[in-house]
Amino acid sequence: MKKIQSTCNYCALDCNLDFYVEDNRVVKTVPTKGYPVNDGFCCIKGLSLDKQQTTVKPNSLPKIRQEDGSFKTVSWEEGFSHVAGKLKELQEKYGQESVAGISTGQLTMEEFAIFGHVMRNYLKANVDGNTRLCMATAVVAHKQSYGFDAPGYTLKDLELSDTILFIGSNPVVAHPILWGRVKANNVPGRKVIVIDPRRSETAMNADKWYGLRWRSDLLLLYTVANQLIEKDYLDHEFISSHTEKFEDFREFVKAYTLERGIQGTGLSEGQILELVELIHRGKRVSFWWTMGVNQGYEAVRTAQAIINLALMTGNIGRPGTGANSITGQCNAMGSRAYSNTAVFFGGGDFTNPARRERIAQVLGVEESMLAEKPAKTYNQIIEGIHAGEIKGLWILCTNPRHSWTNNETFASAAKKLELFVVQDIYDSIESAQDCTVFFPVVPGLKKEGTYINLERRLSAMRPVLDRGEHEISDYEAILGVGKALGMGDALRGWETPRDCFNLMRECSRNMPCDITGVTWDALTDSHGIQWPYPEGKEEENREEQRRLYGDGRFFTPSKKAQFVFEEVRENPLPVSEEFPYVLNTGRGSVGQWHTQSRTKEVKFVEDVSLKKAYLYMNTRLARNMGIGEMEEIQVFSVNGQNARFAVKITDHVQYGELYAPIHYIECNKLTPSLYDPYSKEPSYKATPVRFEKVR
Numbered sequence: 001m002k003k004i005q006s007t008c009n010y011c012a013l014d015c016n017l018d019f020y021v022e023d024n025r026v027v028k029t030v031p032t033k034g035y036p037v038n039d040g041f042c043c044i045k046g047l048s049l050d051k052q053q054t055t056v057k058p059n060s061l062p063k064i065r066q067e068d069g070s071f072k073t074v075s076w077e078e079g080f081s082h083v084a085g086k087l088k089e090l091q092e093k094y095g096q097e098s099v100a101g102i103s104t105g106q107l108t109m110e111e112f113a114i115f116g117h118v119m120r121n122y123l124k125a126n127v128d129g130n131t132r133l134c135m136a137t138a139v140v141a142h143k144q145s146y147g148f149d150a151p152g153y154t155l156k157d158l159e160l161s162d163t164i165l166f167i168g169s170n171p172v173v174a175h176p177i178l179w180g181r182v183k184a185n186n187v188p189g190r191k192v193i194v195i196d197p198r199r200s201e202t203a204m205n206a207d208k209w210y211g212l213r214w215r216s217d218l219l220l221l222y223t224v225a226n227q228l229i230e231k232d233y234l235d236h237e238f239i240s241s242h243t244e245k246f247e248d249f250r251e252f253v254k255a256y257t258l259e260r261g262i263q264g265t266g267l268s269e270g271q272i273l274e275l276v277e278l279i280h281r282g283k284r285v286s287f288w289w290t291m292g293v294n295q296g297y298e299a300v301r302t303a304q305a306i307i308n309l310a311l312m313t314g315n316i317g318r319p320g321t322g323a324n325s326i327t328g329q330c331n332a333m334g335s336r337a338y339s340n341t342a343v344f345f346g347g348g349d350f351t352n353p354a355r356r357e358r359i360a361q362v363l364g365v366e367e368s369m370l371a372e373k374p375a376k377t378y379n380q381i382i383e384g385i386h387a388g389e390i391k392g393l394w395i396l397c398t399n400p401r402h403s404w405t406n407n408e409t410f411a412s413a414a415k416k417l418e419l420f421v422v423q424d425i426y427d428s429i430e431s432a433q434d435c436t437v438f439f440p441v442v443p444g445l446k447k448e449g450t451y452i453n454l455e456r457r458l459s460a461m462r463p464v465l466d467r468g469e470h471e472i473s474d475y476e477a478i479l480g481v482g483k484a485l486g487m488g489d490a491l492r493g494w495e496t497p498r499d500c501f502n503l504m505r506e507c508s509r510n511m512p513c514d515i516t517g518v519t520w521d522a523l524t525d526s527h528g529i530q531w532p533y534p535e536g537k538e539e540e541n542r543e544e545q546r547r548l549y550g551d552g553r554f555f556t557p558s559k560k561a562q563f564v565f566e567e568v569r570e571n572p573l574p575v576s577e578e579f580p581y582v583l584n585t586g587r588g589s590v591g592q593w594h595t596q597s598r599t600k601e602v603k604f605v606e607d608v609s610l611k612k613a614y615l616y617m618n619t620r621l622a623r624n625m626g627i628g629e630m631e632e633i634q635v636f637s638v639n640g641q642n643a644r645f646a647v648k649i650t651d652h653v654q655y656g657e658l659y660a661p662i663h664y665i666e667c668n669k670l671t672p673s674l675y676d677p678y679s680k681e682p683s684y685k686a687t688p689v690r691f692e693k694v695r
């Protein structure tokens with residue numbers, strides 16, 4: 001029996017697991033003892049990683065759609081040359097930007113890096129990632145406030161904090177191992193506080209829950225800031241030494257009076273003042289946010305309002321503090337820095353001459369080969385397809401027919417494409433229905449590469465199982481197309497994931513996310529390594545759980561953090577007489593993952609999961625409407641679509657609120673094409689709807 005340590009490729013914790021293998025089968029999965037993230041624990045998804053083998057068809061080959069609509073199975077070489085030929089043909093006929101890609105935060109760093117090299121550098125095509133649906137807001141907020149997309153915390157901070165605030169975040173379901181760290185916190189009198197319109201599973205387990213009106217976080221946070229200022233609950237020393245624009249902020253929030261806060265959030269005076277006192281009394285206050293903040297029409301400013309609270313009270317950089325954005329997918333942090341979509345490999349703008357020169361040198365290519373501007377955003381890509389400007393799309397490791405907001409717009413876009421390549425471990429996903437080419441690739445247990453978790457920790461994915469005769473990885477599929485495109489020398493140094501890792505290391509040199517001190521071999525069987533980890537400074541960075549900003553220096557030119565703020569906006573999609581209820585959406589259970597392609601393989605999850613779309617409705621509302629448990633309703637959305645849901649009755653949602661788990665395709669049939677203006681992240685969490693009982 002062999003033992004192989006690898007990384008769970010579901011959520012952003014990146015738990016490490018020891019797989020015991022016999023006859024090319026996993027016989028036992030044991031969460032790695034001593035690993036700083038999960039130390040001997042993990043959730044049901046990690047424990048069932050081997051279950052995916054059962055239906056990922058072994059030895060699959062690519063399929064190409066024929067004129068009569070049927071598929072023809074071809075060799076990998078034929079598949080590569082078909083896709084390469086089509087990409088070139090479309091670019092010749094319709095222009096360089098007529099082809100696009102949608103990447104992901106769930107592949108290895110090396111896989112989306114090579115995708116970014118082939119698509120963005122060589123082809124000058126647009127590529128965005130599913131991280132747009134998820135982390136784009138935090139990225140923009142960090143860049144503007146800190147000068148670089150650098151979340152500063154380490155998981156240990158959850159154990160050291162005396163006041164832990166979760167804002168729009170439900171770790172009991174979405175990040176169970178992170179919640180475990182909260183449970184391990186022994187600080188006397190520590191308080192866990194949840195701000196969420198819904199009485200989420202985390203709210204049920206917290207000391208305090210503030211069930212504010214949906215989309216009123218920004219108003220609440222400015223009201224709290226104003227109160228902290230009025231009461232002089234500030235860290236003046238930190239503000240003056242390490243921040244800028246505080247005086248402007250002080251003036252700005254004066255208009256956010258307690259009365260206004262009470263009126264807009266639906267919270268009482270006592271609740272808001274209590275929250276202010278809790279923040280003030282805490283010696284180590286940490287603020288944690290996730291999708292309840294990131295997915296909104298004024299999301300970037302809301303995230304920055306959280307950062308402002310941490311800055312003004314000096315709760316940043318010290319143990320147990322921070323304004324901490326929790327990442328979702330296993331390698332969202334990797335894709336933010338290494339997918340070559342919004343910034344260069346290792347960070348830096350595409351227009352920065354010094355970065356251009358450096359990256360060209362590392363990659364050994366002419367500077368003119370590098371991408372010249374940030375790629376079009378996800379919504380622009382879909383709109384571009386509808387407008388007839390984009391004719392070819394290659395998606396990998398994401399299922400947008402299900403997960404994209406207002407998802408019928410993806411379905412209709414897909415039908416317009418001349419080339420639609422879907423690369424996945426299942427050909428049964430919804431997005432593959434209209435594809436013209438399907439590339440079947442192997443799952444995580446059969447490949448190698450690097451992941452970066454929510455606290456900036458790099459960890460190793462190492463092959464647990466051997467591959468069959470025709471089985472190839474995402475890396476090899478992308479490399480194959482690159483070769484067939486005739487990239488030649490531009491692919492020198494990219495031969496294997498390990499080679500690519502070395503290129504990425506060099507690209508990161510002297511950047512905030514410097515990983516030049518990390519080697520491929522050092523990551524194998526390791527405890528993971530957090531960035532920054534520059535070469536030559538390994539001794540300094542010995543500690544296993546490190547945070548940033550301990551010296552109060554940020555990444556802006558002045559080294560000071562910025563107070564960024566803007567007036568609260570009118571809700572562009574308010575509830576109305578016609579659409580009087582609001583549809584909230586999010587994770588349903590620990591066992592279910594997004595579009596369920598993978599977790600439906602896990603029998604003990606599937607056995608207890610509902611097979612049809614459902615939503616939660618408030619007990620009183622259900623009674624008033626004469627709706628019983630599991631009866632069906634037709635929900636009509638402001639986006640013009642409607643869908644059927646079974647009703648589960650609960651007191652944990654507000655009277656006017658419905659909550660639908662995202663694991664059913666019906667959910668995003670109803671969500672709108674509305675985005676944050678700065679991050680272009682969809683506003684998934686508050687859609688005006690009405691409903692009728694199905695008779």
Ligand SMILES: Nc1nc2c(c(=O)[nH]1)N[C@H]1C(S)=C(S)[C@@H](COP(=O)(O)OP(=O)(O)OC[C@H]3O[C@@H](n4cnc5c(=O)[nH]c(N)nc54)[C@H](O)[C@@H]3O)O[C@H]1N2
Nearest residue numbers: 168169170174214215290291292328329586587590593594
């Ligand atoms: N089991 C499981 N775990 C997962 C995932 C999964 O699919 N399944 N997905 C992973 C990914 S990619 C991500 S991004 C994370 C997401 O992790 P979370 O963001 O924690 O999960 P969500 O359920 O999307 O949303 C969190 C909360 O936001 C609340 N919310 C909605 N509107 C508002 C509002 O106006 N204000 C406030 N304050 N809160 C609001 C919702 O009620 C919900 O409880 O989970 C990761 N972990």
Ligand SMILES: Nc1nc2c(c(=O)[nH]1)N[C@H]1C(S)=C(S)[C@@H](COP(=O)(O)OP(=O)(O)OC[C@H]3O[C@@H](n4cnc5c(=O)[nH]c(N)nc54)[C@H](O)[C@@H]3O)O[C@H]1N2
Nearest residue numbers: 130133134397398399400403423424425585594595597684
């Ligand atoms: N209404 C609403 N919608 C949402 C959200 C919400 O809160 N509310 N959350 C959004 C968020 S935060 C996210 S992150 C997105 C997630 O949305 P998606 O990324 O579309 O969801 P997944 O189901 O994780 O899709 C991953 C795909 O990759 C495939 N896959 C797994 N492993 C591999 C591999 O090694 N290689 C390849 N090529 N494929 C593989 C899986 O089979 C699956 O089809 O959903 C977003 N949609």
Ligand code: SF4
Nearest residue numbers: 008010011015043046
């Ligand atoms: S907590 Fe996240 S990384 Fe850990 S086992 Fe569960 S899904 Fe995997």
Ligand SMILES: [Mo]
Nearest residue numbers: 133134328329
């Ligand atoms: Mo996500």
